[in-house]
Amino acid sequence: MIRVVVADDQPLVRAGLGTLLGAEPDLEVVALAADGAEAVEAARRLRPDVVCMDVRMPHQDGISATRELCGPGVEDPVPVLVLTTFDIDEHLFGALEAGASGFLLKDAEPEVLLAAVRSVARGNGTLDDSLTKRVLREVVTRRETRPVTAGRATELLTARELDILLLLAQGMSNEEIAGRLFLETSTVKSHLARMMPKLGVRSRLQAAVWAYQNKVVSIPD
Template identity: 80%
Template sequence: MIRTVVADDHPLVRAGLVTLLGTEPDIEVVGTAADGEEAVEVARRLRPDVVCMDIRMPRLDGIAATRALAGPDVEDPIPVLVLTTFEIDEYLFGALEAGASGFQLKDADPAVLVRAVRSVAAGNGTLDDTLTKRVVGEVLSRRRIQPVTAARGTDLLTARELDIVLLLAQGMSNEEIAEALVLEVSTVKSHLARILPKLGVRSRLQAAVWAYQNRIVDLPT
C-alpha cells in the first residue's frame, strides 16, 4: 500500500486529490495539510511514501517544505511529488533544487496523476511530458544543479552506468532500460543505486537533469 499525504491550500483541490487517490486499491491517503508548515509536520509524523505538494501555500511555500522533507541535508528524505499549474515559474525550479522527486500538472488526466504517485513511490521519479523541455531548458540556462562536472562524472561512471544514464535522461523506466540493454530489472536498479551517489544526486530526476546540464545528452527539440 502506497501511503500518501496531500498538501494543498485550496480545499476543493485538496479534497479532489484525496478522493482521486483514495479510490485506488493500492493507495491510501493517510494525511492532509493546508499549508507548508503543516505539510512538514504531518509528513515527518506519518512518514508517508509520497507527499503530493502544492507549490504556492501560506506560512511555508512548497519549495521550503520540500527542502525540509527531501533536501540534501535531510538524512532520511521523504519523496515529494510537486503538483503545479501550467505556468512554469521560479517556484518549480526551486523545488527541483530542493529535492523534489517529480513534477506533475494539476490538470493532467486523473490516471496520469495516479501513475505519477506510483512512480515516485517506487523510486522512479516522474516529470510531466509537457514540462520536460521547459524544465530541462531552464535548468540548462541556469546551470545551478552541478554536483559533479561532466568530465568527472563520466570518469566516475562505468560504460554500462553511462548507458543507463543516457536512457534515463530519455525518460525510460527501469523496465524499458532493462529491455533496451538486455538486462534484468534488478540489475538496472542495482546500477542506479550506485550511480546516484556517484553523481551526488538523490533521485532519478536529478540524475537526468545532470545529464542534460552537463551536455551528456542534448536537449530534445
C-alpha cells in the first residue's frame, strides 16, 4: 500500500485529490494538509511514501516544506511530488533545488497523476511531459541550479554508472534501465546510490538535470 499525504491550501482541490487517490486500491491518503507546516508535521509523524505538495500556500509554502522533508542534510527524506498550476516559473526550480522527486501540473489527467504518485513511491521520480523540454532548456542556462561544478561525468563516474545516467536522463525507470543493461533492479539501485553523492545530487531528477547541464546528454529537439 502506498501511503500519501496531500497538501493544498484550496479545500476543494485538497478534497478532490484526496478522493481521487483514496479511490485506488493500492493508495491510501493518510493525511490532508492546508499548508506547508501541516504537511511537514504530518509527513514527519506518519512517514508516508509520497507527499503531494502544492507550491503556493499560506504560512509555509511548498518549496520550504519540501526542503525540510527532502532537502540537503535531511537524514531520512520523504519523497515529494510537487503539484503546480504554473509551468515555467521560479517555484519549479526552487523545488528542484529543495530535493523534490517530481513535478506535475495540476491540470494533468487523473491517470497521469496516479502514475506519477506510484512512480515517485517506487523511487523513480517523474517530470510532466509537457514541462520536460522547457524545464531542461531553462535549467541548463541557470548556473545557480547546478548541483556541482564538475565539467564531465566521465571524470566522476564508472563506465556502468555513466551508462545508467544516460538512460536515466532519457526518463527510464529503474526497471527499464535494468532490462536495457541486463541487470537486476537492485543492482541499478545500488549504482544510483553510489552515483548520486558523486554528482552532489539527492534525487534521480536532479541527476538527470545534472546530465543535461554538464552536456553529458543533449536536450531533445
